Amino acid sequence: MSAVSLFSGIGGLELGLEQHGFETGLFCEIDPAATAVLSARFPGVPLHDDVRTLKTLPPCEILTAGFPCQDLSLAGGKAGLQGRRSGLVGEIFRLLRNTRRKPRWLLIENVPYMLLLGGGAGMRALADSLEDEGYDWAYRVVDARSFGLPQRRQRVLLLASRKEDPRNVLFEDENDRRHVEDRPSRVTIGPAYGFYWTMGKMGAGWAREATPPIKGGSGLGIPSPPAIWLSAKDFFGTPQIEDAERLQGFDSGWTEPALNEPNTRPSARWRLIGNAVCPPMAKWVGSRLQNPGSHDRMKDVPLDGPRWPKAAWGVKGVRRGVRISEWPFASAAPSLASFLASPLKPLSVKATRGFRSRAMLSVEIAWSPEFIESLGVHITRTEYDERQRRAA
Numbered sequence: 001m002s003a004v005s006l007f008s009g010i011g012g013l014e015l016g017l018e019q020h021g022f023e024t025g026l027f028c029e030i031d032p033a034a035t036a037v038l039s040a041r042f043p044g045v046p047l048h049d050d051v052r053t054l055k056t057l058p059p060c061e062i063l064t065a066g067f068p069c070q071d072l073s074l075a076g077g078k079a080g081l082q083g084r085r086s087g088l089v090g091e092i093f094r095l096l097r098n099t100r101r102k103p104r105w106l107l108i109e110n111v112p113y114m115l116l117l118g119g120g121a122g123m124r125a126l127a128d129s130l131e132d133e134g135y136d137w138a139y140r141v142v143d144a145r146s147f148g149l150p151q152r153r154q155r156v157l158l159l160a161s162r163k164e165d166p167r168n169v170l171f172e173d174e175n176d177r178r179h180v181e182d183r184p185s186r187v188t189i190g191p192a193y194g195f196y197w198t199m200g201k202m203g204a205g206w207a208r209e210a211t212p213p214i215k216g217g218s219g220l221g222i223p224s225p226p227a228i229w230l231s232a233k234d235f236f237g238t239p240q241i242e243d244a245e246r247l248q249g250f251d252s253g254w255t256e257p258a259l260n261e262p263n264t265r266p267s268a269r270w271r272l273i274g275n276a277v278c279p280p281m282a283k284w285v286g287s288r289l290q291n292p293g294s295h296d297r298m299k300d301v302p303l304d305g306p307r308w309p310k311a312a313w314g315v316k317g318v319r320r321g322v323r324i325s326e327w328p329f330a331s332a333a334p335s336l337a338s339f340l341a342s343p344l345k346p347l348s349v350k351a352t353r354g355f356r357s358r359a360m361l362s363v364e365i366a367w368s369p370e371f372i373e374s375l376g377v378h379i380t381r382t383e384y385d386e387r388q389r390r391a392a
Helices: 012-018 032-041 086-098 117-132 241-247 256-260 268-274 279-290 349-361 369-391
Strands: 002-006 023-028 062-065 105-110 136-143 154-161 192-195 227-230 235-238 311-315 318-322
Touching: 002 012, 002 086, 012 023, 012 062, 012 105, 012 279, 032 256, 032 268, 062 086, 086 105, 086 117, 105 279, 117 136, 117 311, 154 279, 235 369, 241 268, 256 268, 349 369
Parallel strands: 002 023, 002 062, 062 105
Antiparallel strands: 105 154, 136 154, 136 311, 192 227, 227 235, 311 318
């Protein structure tokens, strides 16, 4: 099956689909650092640099689009589909209208906050546009940990078709496990825990044996990898870019070709990997496209109110929610410490002190005494190590 990719990034959707026989015939990506990666990892595949100047779609069986999430994410500007970047989703429908032979399938990926932003207005607009073009649709929020990656990363996968039933692809696989996050107030010495060290009073992204979602960086373009607490060692550190690539489901070094682009800083690799789609998610969709199942209508629920659930469908003008977990599979991700191939970079004294101060003042999060004490041990040890290096 042939694929055309819009908002291609570094090819996460396409890499996953290619493992089930899909062949990408065109990439469309405006970021020079990302196109350098695409050229190196998918040699010979044509590249178009701006979706706004693409006049029509070449014939394809599936159109993929991980359209920009900056205006839809919880950390972004929350401008929604009217935002300058996320509003580019409209280019998908312009191209569909201008294309005589429309794709058999559409696969769209984005952040779950799009289901809540503006009371769900963006998702309603997306569903309306799909139906106007004659597409039945289904979406589901899935978690990267279900695919064996120790990263707590939820993403919306939306699949649409003019002739086939997308429900039989997205809703066939389910693990009944309801994953319950360990709270920061209840820690067990031994496991590794991931969190955002730039926070502390709220929204720390706490995850047991996993990192919170890898981010593209701060608004200033500064890399912002999450922190990892190795509780048994009283050690706090951040992963290297190679481990961040693996946490996203890519091979280590996948984004190295970006450095061949003139004026590209090493920090650009964090932006590329933070904005990427996990290939194992797309690989799962590809496997189900080749071997669809049968949706159990007993899981359907009414769509009540303006908010969208974590799974829903729209077929022949009827819309329903679906009671289903974010875990298609029961495959448990490996322990975070065993997954990391590179040594963690120690969290600096300044960063650790700043986080500890914010955490101790927090009224939103109840941090465990063991965690706060371990932060202090890390500060003392790191200060000593720094003095020893200066003395040497």
